[in-house]
Amino acid sequence: MLSRFKMTPLEISQALLRLDDKLSIDDLKAISKQLPSPEEVARMKDFQDISKLAKADQYLSAIMTIPRLPQRLECMIYRQKLELEIEEIRPDLKMVHDACKELRVSARFKLTLRAILTVGNALNGSSFRGGACGFRLEALVKMKETRTAKGTSECPTLLHYVARVLIRTDPSLTLFIDEMPSVESAARISFPTLQQNVQSLLTSLDKVKEEISLLKQIPHTLR
Numbered sequence: 001m002l003s004r005f006k007m008t009p010l011e012i013s014q015a016l017l018r019l020d021d022k023l024s025i026d027d028l029k030a031i032s033k034q035l036p037s038p039e040e041v042a043r044m045k046d047f048q049d050i051s052k053l054a055k056a057d058q059y060l061s062a063i064m065t066i067p068r069l070p071q072r073l074e075c076m077i078y079r080q081k082l083e084l085e086i087e088e089i090r091p092d093l094k095m096v097h098d099a100c101k102e103l104r105v106s107a108r109f110k111l112t113l114r115a116i117l118t119v120g121n122a123l124n125g126s127s128f129r130g131g132a133c134g135f136r137l138e139a140l141v142k143m144k145e146t147r148t149a150k151g152t153s154e155c156p157t158l159l160h161y162v163a164r165v166l167i168r169t170d171p172s173l174t175l176f177i178d179e180m181p182s183v184e185s186a187a188r189i190s191f192p193t194l195q196q197n198v199q200s201l202l203t204s205l206d207k208v209k210e211e212i213s214l215l216k217q218i219p220h221t222l223r
Contacts (some may be wrong), residue, residue, distance in 0.1 A: 013062035032073040036060040078204045099186035108176035
């Protein structure tokens with residue numbers, strides 16, 4: 001592993017202590033896979049002249065005194081990957097943000113939802129579902145699955161019936177999508193995956209904050 005580094009064991013140790021970006025993500029991952037074991041640490045402590053050891057042992061001796069080395073490596077990897085990962089998810093985040101904003105401010109969409117609520121209350125009449133003040137958005141999907149009483153080819157579902165009502169009262173309402181240019185693209189984004197990616201970044205950030213707090217409790221000379 002040491003052959004990949006153009007640095008001495010001491011320089012590697014100092015780079016880790018300084019959180020130096022001279023060590024790439026691949027370098028940090030390689031180091032994290034070759035950490036000194038407790039047995040190696042105990043064996044190294046018995047040597048007075050480290051310069052007489054083989055280069056691999058000199059390397060282990062140089063990094064074994066770094067406090068919380070595994071956690072430090074994890075934080076350093078996170079720091080270097082952060083901007084790259086943010087840039088990867090930024091377009092999807094912006095698309096979802098824009099779509100949500102468009103949904104909130106679209107006057108036509110609000111009027112369309114109000115018309116759907118009115119139709120639903122009329123259909124439910126005096127039942128416990130009638131007189132509702134609102135409905136869940138999941139109900140919109142069911143409109144195309146709900147058959148009308150006559151079920152003709154011209155008006156087979158509740159969705160078709162509502163469309164007819166909108167066209168009759170205000171045809172412009174059926175064009176509400178024109179006020180939401182980002183919605184179609186946002187609908188193709190996997191929100192669970194996006195949410196998971198964001199949560200992963202936040203979880204790692206919490207670990208970094210925790211590590212910083214713990215390191216502040218260690219004497220400066222040992223960091």
